[in-house]
Every structure is written in structure tokens, then in C-alpha cells.
Amino acid sequence: MTPEEFYAQYMPYAQSVSQSTGLDPRLVLAQSALETGYGKSAPNMNFFGIKSHGRAGGNTLQTSEFEGGKMVGQPASFRGYDGPAQSFQDYANFIMSNPRYEGVRSAQGLDDQIAEMAKSGYATDPEYGAKLASIASRFDPSSPPIIGADAMRAIGRQPQGILATEDARGRSGRDRPTLLRARHIQGHGGHTCGGICRLG
Secondary structure, eight states: OOHHHHHHHHHHHHHHHHHHHHOOOHHHHHHHHHHHHTTOOGGGGOSOOOOOBBBBBBBEEEEEEEETTTEEEEEEOOOOOHHHHHHHHHHHHHHHHHHGGHHHHOOOOOHHHHHHHHHTTTTTTTTTTHHHHHHEEEEOTTSSOOHHHHHHHTTTTTOOOOOOOOOHHHHTTTOOOOOOOOOOOOOTTTTSSSSSOOOO
């Protein structure tokens, strides 16, 4: 899954978390992207690497923690979920109920929230905050949804502009069709707006 695909699929969940916690959805999405490698690895639908912390039904997995100046592997028990919606909702509950994240909850703006998250101990990686900031900078929650060539055809529309060019390349076998800056189609009438997503 590309970062663009990850954004398109999981931003609605991040925005739901934002509404209940006050966290910037870009921070939520950045944490999920970092913890799962943009959705490549989410064992038992755990999108935030939340450990069991005594909760029954956990799954023991191998993880890496920063100790003594280096990353070391060790087993740990992690929560499991039925799907991404449940995982994102539990993340919201986890942030809201844990005093450790009081600074994150009270911080204003993306940069301050990232700084507080880095200090909170959510992860032991000393570069965690910098990594979150780098990933979060790719996402713009105010942008319209991204529509790829396959999705355009599915709703009875032909890819246009640069998207059509990329689609032709993919169909010829040179490249896989990618999610690019596409015109957003609103409603069933097929009206197109001029907005494009700012990703990357």
C-alpha cells in the first residue's frame, strides 16, 4: 500500500478519532502509518502497536524497543481487534483515559501535539517525534478524496489529464496504475471540482 492509498483509506478513521480526542488527524494517521509501515503490517488489526497492558486476549509478538542506546528485540503482548474501526476507536479511548497523554491532549496544533507525543513515552525510539513529523507533513485532511484510475472507471468516468497518462502506462504493463492528483468527483451527477490533494 502506498502512502497515498493509506491516506485515502484511513483518514476517515483518523478524523473520527480527532473529533473525540482533539488530536490533529494528521498525528493520528502518522502514528498508524509509522506503527504499521503504511498498513503493511498490522497483526490482529492493531494499527497503533498498543500493548495489552493486562487486558485479556492479547497476542504475544516480537517487537523492538530502544534500550541502552540501541534497538533490541523482545516479546510483548499486543491487543487484537476485529477491524481498523475498532482499533482506531480503542486508540482514542487509550489516549483519553491514560494520564500519560495529558500533555498531548492539552497541546494546541500539530507541532506541539507531536512534541508532546514524543515526550510521553508512547514509543521508546528517540527519533519517534521526528518520524511522526515527517509522515504527518504528507497528509492534508482538508483535501478532497483521492480518486485513482481504477476508481474513475468504476463510476463510469474516464481518467483525465496526468491520471489518464499514468493509467495508459499501467495498462501497457510499464507501471501499475497509481493514485495521483485527480479531480474530485462530487455526487452522482459527475460534477468535477478543481481541488486536488496535496500529498508529498
